[in-house]
Every structure is written in C-alpha cells, then in structure tokens.
Amino acid sequence: MTQTERKSEPSVILQLRRDLLAGFSVLLGLAGAALIGAPVIGFLLAPFVRGKPRVWRAVGRVDQFKIGDTVQVTFENANPLPWDGFLRNTSAWLRQESQGHFVAYSINCTHLGCPVRWEPGAQLFLCPCHGGVYSRDGQVAAGPPPRALVQYPVRVQNGLVEIQTTPIPLV
Amino acid sequence: MPGFLKKSWRVLDDRLGISKNVMPILRHRVPPRASWWYVFGSATLFVFILQVVTGTVLATIYVPSTQSAYESMNFITHSAFLGSLLRGLHFWGAGAMVLLIGIHSIRVYLMAAYKYPREANWLTGSLLMVLTLGMGFSGQLLPWDQNAIWSVIVGAEQAAKVPYIGRALAKWILGGPTLGGLTLSRFYAAHVFFFPGLIFVLLGVHLYLVLHHGISEPPRAGHPVDPKTYRDSYANLIRTKGVPFWPDAAWRDVTFSFICVVTIFLLALFVGPPPLSKVPDPTIIQASPQPYWYFLWFFALLATAPHGGETLFIIATPAVYFLVMFVLPFIANKGERSARRRPWAIGLVIMSVIIIGVFWWKAKLHPWVPAFDAEKLPASVVRSNDPAVRRGALLFNERGCEFCHKISGFGGERGPELSDVGDRLTREQMTRFIMAGGYNMPPFASVLSADDMKNILAFLSSRRVPGGSPSARSAK
Numbered sequence: 001m002t003q004t005e006r007k008s009e010p011s012v013i014l015q016l017r018r019d020l021l022a023g024f025s026v027l028l029g030l031a032g033a034a035l036i037g038a039p040v041i042g043f044l045l046a047p048f049v050r051g052k053p054r055v056w057r058a059v060g061r062v063d064q065f066k067i068g069d070t071v072q073v074t075f076e077n078a079n080p081l082p083w084d085g086f087l088r089n090t091s092a093w094l095r096q097e098s099q100g101h102f103v104a105y106s107i108n109c110t111h112l113g114c115p116v117r118w119e120p121g122a123q124l125f126l127c128p129c130h131g132g133v134y135s136r137d138g139q140v141a142a143g144p145p146p147r148a149l150v151q152y153p154v155r156v157q158n159g160l161v162e163i164q165t166t167p168i169p170l171v
Numbered sequence: 172m173p174g175f176l177k178k179s180w181r182v183l184d185d186r187l188g189i190s191k192n193v194m195p196i197l198r199h200r201v202p203p204r205a206s207w208w209y210v211f212g213s214a215t216l217f218v219f220i221l222q223v224v225t226g227t228v229l230a231t232i233y234v235p236s237t238q239s240a241y242e243s244m245n246f247i248t249h250s251a252f253l254g255s256l257l258r259g260l261h262f263w264g265a266g267a268m269v270l271l272i273g274i275h276s277i278r279v280y281l282m283a284a285y286k287y288p289r290e291a292n293w294l295t296g297s298l299l300m301v302l303t304l305g306m307g308f309s310g311q312l313l314p315w316d317q318n319a320i321w322s323v324i325v326g327a328e329q330a331a332k333v334p335y336i337g338r339a340l341a342k343w344i345l346g347g348p349t350l351g352g353l354t355l356s357r358f359y360a361a362h363v364f365f366f367p368g369l370i371f372v373l374l375g376v377h378l379y380l381v382l383h384h385g386i387s388e389p390p391r392a393g394h395p396v397d398p399k400t401y402r403d404s405y406a407n408l409i410r411t412k413g414v415p416f417w418p419d420a421a422w423r424d425v426t427f428s429f430i431c432v433v434t435i436f437l438l439a440l441f442v443g444p445p446p447l448s449k450v451p452d453p454t455i456i457q458a459s460p461q462p463y464w465y466f467l468w469f470f471a472l473l474a475t476a477p478h479g480g481e482t483l484f485i486i487a488t489p490a491v492y493f494l495v496m497f498v499l500p501f502i503a504n505k506g507e508r509s510a511r512r513r514p515w516a517i518g519l520v521i522m523s524v525i526i527i528g529v530f531w532w533k534a535k536l537h538p539w540v541p542a543f544d545a546e547k548l549p550a551s552v553v554r555s556n557d558p559a560v561r562r563g564a565l566l567f568n569e570r571g572c573e574f575c576h577k578i579s580g581f582g583g584e585r586g587p588e589l590s591d592v593g594d595r596l597t598r599e600q601m602t603r604f605i606m607a608g609g610y611n612m613p614p615f616a617s618v619l620s621a622d623d624m625k626n627i628l629a630f631l632s633s634r635r636v637p638g639g640s641p642s643a644r645s646a647k
Binding site for chain 1: 325349460479539585609611
C-alpha cells in the first residue's frame, strides 16, 4: 500500500461510519415516528370504527296520534354518549296516514340538513335556511332540495308506535 | 441610576445576543418604496396574536363540554368581569383576520410577489389562508348554541357532497354517525390545538422566507422577473437604495396594525359579540341558522345556486379556486409583475370581489328565509268590506302565502311582492301559479278548496296601486 492510500483509508472508513450513523439515526427517527404515529392516526379514525346500531324507540301509543295530523316526536339515539346532553335525542315528523299505518320523516332538509318546519295551514314542510319546501308526502315542492325527505322506518308493536334510529341523513 | 441600567443591559445583551443577532434582523434593508400597500401581512400577524391572546384568556372560563359549553359562554358574555368585551375582541378579531388575509393575498397577487424566488412564500401563505378559514369555521361551533350545531350539520352535509369520499368526510367531521359530544371535542381540539399548531409552524416558515428572500420591491412595468438575473438585481437594489426595515418601513406596519386593533376594540366595545341563540337542543325545530358575517356570502350562494348545482357550486368552484391558488407559482413564476401588464389578474380580482360582495349584500337582506312570524294583514291593509276579500286575506296568512310574499310591508321576500298583483296578473294567471307552483313556489292544488281559491282570488285581485280599492270603486 502506498503512503497516500494508507492516508485515505481512515478517511474512507470515517466517511462510511458517518454515512452509517446518519442512516441509522434517520431510520430510528422514522421508526419512532411510525410507532407513535400509527395509534395516533388510528385514534383519529375512530368515527369509522364505531358501530352503526339501529334500535327501535317508542314514541307513543297508537291512540295518542290523530289520523292525518303531522306531529313532532322525539326519541333517543341508538347509543348516545353519557355526556351528549341535548344531542342524545333526535326529532322526526310523524303522521298516522290510516289506522295503524304511520309514516315518519326526518327533520333534516335534504339540501343541507337544516330542520324543516311543518306548517299545518299550508300543509307544507318549510326549511328556514335556503328556501326548500316539501309537500305533505315529503316530496320536494320548491327550492333547492335535491330529493324527498328521508323516511325513518316505523312500526306498531304492542300498541306502541316505534321509530328506528338512523344516523343523520347524509345525502 | 442610568449607569447601573446600562451595565445590566450590556450583560443581558451579551447573554441573549440581541444586538448581535436580533437587531440586524430588525434593521435589515428593504426596498425604498415599499409603501402602505405592504402593511396587510403584518396586520394579519398582529390580529392573529390578538386572537391567540384573547382566545387563551377566554379558555380560562370556557368549558368545552356539552354540559357546560353554552352555560360557560353565557357566563362569559353576561357575568364575567369584562367577559363581553373579551368575547367581542375575539369575534371581531376573527372577522378582521379573514378580511385582512384576503386583502393581503389580493395585494400579493396583484403585485405578483408570488413569482420567483418567492413561490414558497405564496404556498405557505395559501395554506395559512385555508387554516384561517378553518379557524373561522371551527370557532363558530364552540359557543354550542342552536345556531352553532345547525351550522356544523350544514357544514358536514356540504362535505358529504364531495364525490367518493364525501360521506366518510362528513362522518369524520362529526366524529360519528351523528352530531354529538364527540363533535364538540374534536372541534375544540382542532380550534385550540391542531390548527394553531400548524399555523405557528407555517407562520415561522413564512416569516423566515420573507427574511430570506427579502421584501419584494414594488413592481415596475417593463421589468419582468427573469430567474437568471433577478437575485443579482434585487441584491443590487438593496445595497444601493435599501432602507432599514426598522423604523423606515416598520412604522407604517405598526400604524396600520394599531388602527386595526383600535377598530376591533371599538367594535367589541360598542357592538359586542354575537348574542347566544337558543340552547343546542336539536328537537327545537324553530331554528334559523346563520353563519357568522364573514361566511354570509357563501350562505347566500347556497340558497341561490341553481337547483341541482350543489356539487358544482359548493364543491367544484371553491376547489378550482384553491387549485389555481396552489398551482399559481408553478405556472406563472416568471415575467411581468406589474398589474398594468396583467389585465387578467386585475379582472380576476375585480370579479371575485364583485361576486363575494353581491352575495354579501343579498345575504344581508336574506330574501329566501320564509317569514315564519308574519302577522295577519290588518284591516288597514285589507281595506275592504267584501267578505270574500277579507276571507282571502285571512287565507293569505293561514295557507302560508305570506311566508314568501309581501303585501304592503307584511310578509317574506322569497317570492315576488304582491302589493299590486291585481294590476299585473289576471285571475287565470294567478290560478295557474297557485295551483301548479313555479321554480321556487310549491303547488297548492291539493291544499286549497274551490271556496278557498275563490276567496284568495278575490283578495289578490283587490291588490292594486293606491287610487281605488274595489270597495271604493264599487261604492262610486
């Protein structure tokens, strides 16, 4: 080996060591970030993991509802959190069309979700937000809503009217 | 004892390196004619600092839980010492931030300061703008009143319209299948931790870049940006004609920011924060949700967009706007900077300002909100002894016509005013509208009996310009 080659050998090894150490540090940093990052991101994705249970909730006795009248009923969501407060409940518009046959409409306007009001004098559902109007049967009568009011499943069991809880309608 | 103070200062300065490192930054040279147009960026920064300070202070009382958010906000507004003023500062500061960041971006755009070498300034600034809008939106939920929860539902429904990922996005925003306690917590975490954290980092990068590249010189027509020569010519300009930032240019920044702060203070003192609406009970159907004033123009857009055009106007148009904003420095980083040579830039800015301005103006009048509380027309307006006309006037209110139609100052503005409809339409035309409806009008065929129609037509036909009501005419 020549003098120059012997002199450059330690430099080459030194550089190799530096490269290795740098690569090792970066890899270790990435590994640590991944280790913590995975559960952190997973935690943020919790809304997709939570189940979608549907439960039947009683809203009153059949004889409480006059045939043809559209009334507001309130019931508890499927699995509310202990601290949901007011938001444990949902409302719907309920009507007994004929003896024992009910229909329930979501209060959420199909345009962008604002609560629609039933106006008995006009026999119309009116939305306060952007001018949506629905007729008695939930079909769009005027304004921007793209489709009819969402209907919740309703059944009568043991003389009680029951509505099935549903996640907020996302059109 | 000035001698003692001087010595203390020298020791502090030596340990902290202020004179050595900080003062040179403050006194770095900037182009000489950087005028009042350049104050908007620093104004945005100072208002942001105001927001952080007032927000932190509000957080010493505000409780981000569904049980207590509304009550604690109520307490801040009505009971806490100077609470209303603090809330007012934070609210008007938020509006100022949105306004100032808009003006700042328009100024930068019109002076083409996004061109070489400041592309990264523009990109970090664009991200900061998106985050600012995010802060404005997330902040509105925190009072957790009726207006807040419905605004978030509307926001989630808009997100749901994004193709493919919409429903997942909406669900993620809400924190579950429906609005609940989790929604409040995530919005609080976003508003207080996530977004501000990202803003701090991006602000740091943004300011570092401003110092690194230097403040852009005012553009001159006939002097396009050429990446090969720009750096040299800029360095030359600074060397020969540059003035120290502090105080030659900075005094304008401070003055304008002071004016902004005083304006925010006066608004907070004399107008105050927005009043809390009802408690956030989603079963209270009587609601008329509205976003805060800086989003009102978008509210108007949602109401007046053509039917079926939601995805285009709510999702596609803003998406294209943001896409152009982010792509701009990649496609237009050379060439003329002066607005005099860039008519499209001027046109785009004028168009945007007019569009937003018109929607704001329209929203202020909110003509599409039905007048749910419209009163029955008084006798002085009906002006008739004809029983059919009087019955028709009653039906006009009871059947909901008055929600959307105005007569002599009573009623809503969704549809045309009908004070003189007797002069304009024949009975046949009126019948057609009422029975079959129109673009924004529902059909009433199934709601009105033949008798109802007779009375309503009698009433509407009697609506004519002053100069003779039917009864006066028949009396003659």
